[in-house]
Amino acid sequence: MIKIMYPKGKLVTKTGNEIMAEAMRQIEPDVVAAYPITPATEIMQIFSQFVSDGTVKTEYVAVESEHSAMSATIAASAAGARAMTGTSSQGLCLMWEMLYIASGLRLPVVMAEVNRALSAPINIHSDHSDTMGARDSGWIQIYSENSQEAYDNMIQAIRIAELAKLPTLVTTDGFIISHCMEVVEVYPDDDVKEFIGDYKPDRYLLDIKRPYTLGSITLQDYYFEHRYQLAKAMIDAKCIILDVAKSFKKKFGRKYDFYETYMLDDAEIAIIIMGSTSGTVKVVVDELREKGIKAGLLKIRIYRPFPVDQIAKDLAHLKVIAVMDRADSCSGSFAPLYLDIISSFYVSEILNVKIVNYIYGLGGREISTAHIFDIYKTLDKIALGLEKPFKQVEYVNLRKTNE
Amino acid sequence: MSKKKTKYYNTKSGASELAVGGIVESGTAIDFVTGGWRSERPIWEKEKCIHCLVCWISCPDSSIKIEQNKIKKTVVIGINYNHCKGCGICKSECPKGAITMVNERK
Amino acid sequence: MKKLIEICWHGRGGQGAKTAAFLFADVVLSIGKYVQAFPEYGPERMGAPVQSFNRLSDYPITLHTSILNPDYIVVLDSSLIKSIVLKGVQKLVKIIVNTSFGIFETAKELNVDPKQVYVVDASRIALDMIGKNIPNMPMLGALVKVIKILDINNVLDSAKEKLVKKFRHKSEVIEGNLASIRCAFNEVKNF
Numbered sequence: 001m002i003k004i005m006y007p008k009g010k011l012v013t014k015t016g017n018e019i020m021a022e023a024m025r026q027i028e029p030d031v032v033a034a035y036p037i038t039p040a041t042e043i044m045q046i047f048s049q050f051v052s053d054g055t056v057k058t059e060y061v062a063v064e065s066e067h068s069a070m071s072a073t074i075a076a077s078a079a080g081a082r083a084m085t086g087t088s089s090q091g092l093c094l095m096w097e098m099l100y101i102a103s104g105l106r107l108p109v110v111m112a113e114v115n116r117a118l119s120a121p122i123n124i125h126s127d128h129s130d131t132m133g134a135r136d137s138g139w140i141q142i143y144s145e146n147s148q149e150a151y152d153n154m155i156q157a158i159r160i161a162e163l164a165k166l167p168t169l170v171t172t173d174g175f176i177i178s179h180c181m182e183v184v185e186v187y188p189d190d191d192v193k194e195f196i197g198d199y200k201p202d203r204y205l206l207d208i209k210r211p212y213t214l215g216s217i218t219l220q221d222y223y224f225e226h227r228y229q230l231a232k233a234m235i236d237a238k239c240i241i242l243d244v245a246k247s248f249k250k251k252f253g254r255k256y257d258f259y260e261t262y263m264l265d266d267a268e269i270a271i272i273i274m275g276s277t278s279g280t281v282k283v284v285v286d287e288l289r290e291k292g293i294k295a296g297l298l299k300i301r302i303y304r305p306f307p308v309d310q311i312a313k314d315l316a317h318l319k320v321i322a323v324m325d326r327a328d329s330c331s332g333s334f335a336p337l338y339l340d341i342i343s344s345f346y347v348s349e350i351l352n353v354k355i356v357n358y359i360y361g362l363g364g365r366e367i368s369t370a371h372i373f374d375i376y377k378t379l380d381k382i383a384l385g386l387e388k389p390f391k392q393v394e395y396v397n398l399r400k401t402n403e
Numbered sequence: 404m405s406k407k408k409t410k411y412y413n414t415k416s417g418a419s420e421l422a423v424g425g426i427v428e429s430g431t432a433i434d435f436v437t438g439g440w441r442s443e444r445p446i447w448e449k450e451k452c453i454h455c456l457v458c459w460i461s462c463p464d465s466s467i468k469i470e471q472n473k474i475k476k477t478v479v480i481g482i483n484y485n486h487c488k489g490c491g492i493c494k495s496e497c498p499k500g501a502i503t504m505v506n507e508r509k
Numbered sequence: 510m511k512k513l514i515e516i517c518w519h520g521r522g523g524q525g526a527k528t529a530a531f532l533f534a535d536v537v538l539s540i541g542k543y544v545q546a547f548p549e550y551g552p553e554r555m556g557a558p559v560q561s562f563n564r565l566s567d568y569p570i571t572l573h574t575s576i577l578n579p580d581y582i583v584v585l586d587s588s589l590i591k592s593i594v595l596k597g598v599q600k601l602v603k604i605i606v607n608t609s610f611g612i613f614e615t616a617k618e619l620n621v622d623p624k625q626v627y628v629v630d631a632s633r634i635a636l637d638m639i640g641k642n643i644p645n646m647p648m649l650g651a652l653v654k655v656i657k658i659l660d661i662n663n664v665l666d667s668a669k670e671k672l673v674k675k676f677r678h679k680s681e682v683i684e685g686n687l688a689s690i691r692c693a694f695n696e697v698k699n700f
Contacts, residue, residue: 002543013534013535013544104425105424125550146573180546181534181545182544203426211429212428212429213428214426216425225421228418229423276573280571280573282571368577369574
């Protein structure tokens with residue numbers, strides 16, 4: 001039988017989108033504004049059904065674009081409402097300028113995001129290019145491996161955002177999770193509501209007793225200080241994220257951290273990865289362990305803020321690491337996650353671990369256990385000195401020439 | 404309106420003191436003296452004024468001073484030169500020619 | 510039960526391959542097993558070949574890849590047989606086909622051992638009991654019979670719960686679907 005972690009929990013089969021909508025129903029935000037986009041459409045479709053059925057008291061705003069969705073969500077949040085939205089890919093791109101405004105105004109907007117590739121050429125399948133584009137926008141980014149994590153992360157995101165006064169997005173991999181039905185343990189509505197609590201903003205525009213101006217101009221004299229405040233808030237959010245994870249564990253029994261380690265303590269070679277593929281890597285790690293190969297995995301959950309001062313210390317004992325990015329930065333350099341990992345190693349003064357960079361799965365390209373086996377095999381060869389670590393990005397399952 | 408105490412930032416205020424999200428408290432315009440922008444000064448002549456309050460409603464800087472007199476009638480009592488920018492709208496709007504503009508340098 | 514069972518549904522857009530896989534997932538959870546159900550995504554058009562998939566296990570399923578070597582293949586439309594390429598079927602994949610033909614003819618067409626093939630005329634059952642050629646529910650019944658680990662009454666209960674939500678005001682549709690599941694469960698035959 002399947003073990004439940006929370007005595008009052010209930011097992012259901014739901015897709016990633018269904019469970020994100022379910023989390024939103026339980027959170028019951030005051031305002032939701034959204035515009036549909038594949039593969040995130042279902043989240044808002046299901047949630048708008050809750051609204052029209054009267055299951056939730058949320059004010060649902062059907063807007064004409066994602067730019068307007070983000071604008072309306074920001075406005076609602078500034079007015080003092082708990083406000084949420086959801087999007088994917090090109091939709092997130094269209095929100096672009098408003099993303100920075102949400103974080104600059106320090107509004108705790110929460111977004112359900114589904115990772116999808118960016119045009120052109122047009123593609124609806126999963127990769128992390130969309131949220132990687134928003135990585136410097138001052139949003140907390142939480143990646144989910146499966147539907148259960150998507151659900152738990154959504155619930156935690158509300159508290160994280162409101163405590164850190166930072167907008168937060170929770171992602172799942174498009175189709176792979178968003179349209180995959182899995183077994184999820186859901187918690188009773190009241191318990192979720194109790195966990196997230198009521199939203200009591202310090203300051204809000206509809207507070208007529210204490211009026212203020214929001215969105216004023218600051219020039220050379222103040223802008224820099226305000227941007228530093230945002231950067232500082234991101235650093236301070238690290239403690240908040242851990243605190244919320246701790247109280248989540250206490251309440252619902254599931255443990256969360258910046259990242260999850262799998263068979264890493266005595267590992268010699270490891271993969272660092274985000275999102276749904278980490279589940280596939282776990283299967284490969286298990287099989288390699290049966291063969292006596294000391295393979296491990298580190299799965300990033302919180303990508304922004306990045307746990308730069310901690311992550312390298314947990315990886316210092318390894319011989320070779322592969323950082324697997326599901327986005328290309330087209331920079332002539334390396335992919336985003338690799339650069340973050342490298343800086344963590346450098347500031348921690350750990351310079352004896354060999355680290356290589358792979359890019360995989362763009363536009364939903366299949367990444368199977370066989371591909372991951374091959375990567376571990378290469379890492380093993382590098383560890384044994386049979387191969388030299390490559391000094392540029394390697395692409396997994398890509399045709400460079402006619403096969 | 405009672406004068407309330409507002410927190411001010413100066414160019415030495417650091418990031419840790421500035422309000423979160425760059426919000427600015429309300430009612431700060433009263434302390435922002437714009438009278439120095441003026442090149443022409445409006446002169447109000449009490450004798451000609453019929454207290455129709457057209458100048459008061461037209462003034463973009465709320466610089467026409469008013470009060471309630473003994474018989475509870477609202478009357479003009481003068482001009483707030485700390486905030487008047489000298490735009491001359493009051494002069495143009497006044498139906499009785501009770502306001503004239505004179506050069507600041509005179 | 511082996512560690513992981515993988516199922517692949519082949520159908521045409523509109524035949525309910527996705528619905529069947531998702532309903533199957535619900536049923537599997539009701540007996541306390543971990544399960545996944547996911548469709549193959551592409552442009553969705555009525556009549557175009559589509560696939561959907563199931564994984565079930567006694568252990569948490571973390572695999573997030575497509576299924577290349579299923580243990581069971583369910584074919585909702587016999588005209589798709591030619592397009593099913595059995596690659597790497599070292600393991601004895603069991604194939605359940607909706608067809609009015611017999612086991613030997615179907616096995617020959619599939620180029621497999623007749624022992625691997627199960628046949629049921631799900632389209633006829635669907636026409637008789639639901640009034641439409643939507644063979645997904647009868648094929649679900651056939652799969653339940655072949656896969657053995659599920660109790661048909663559990664399946665019918667779960668299916669009813671799901672169908673009631675979808676066809677609240679059409680009790681005849683619900684009854685027809687349930688009857689078709691039971692009928693195909695009884696009628697599916699093999700070597």
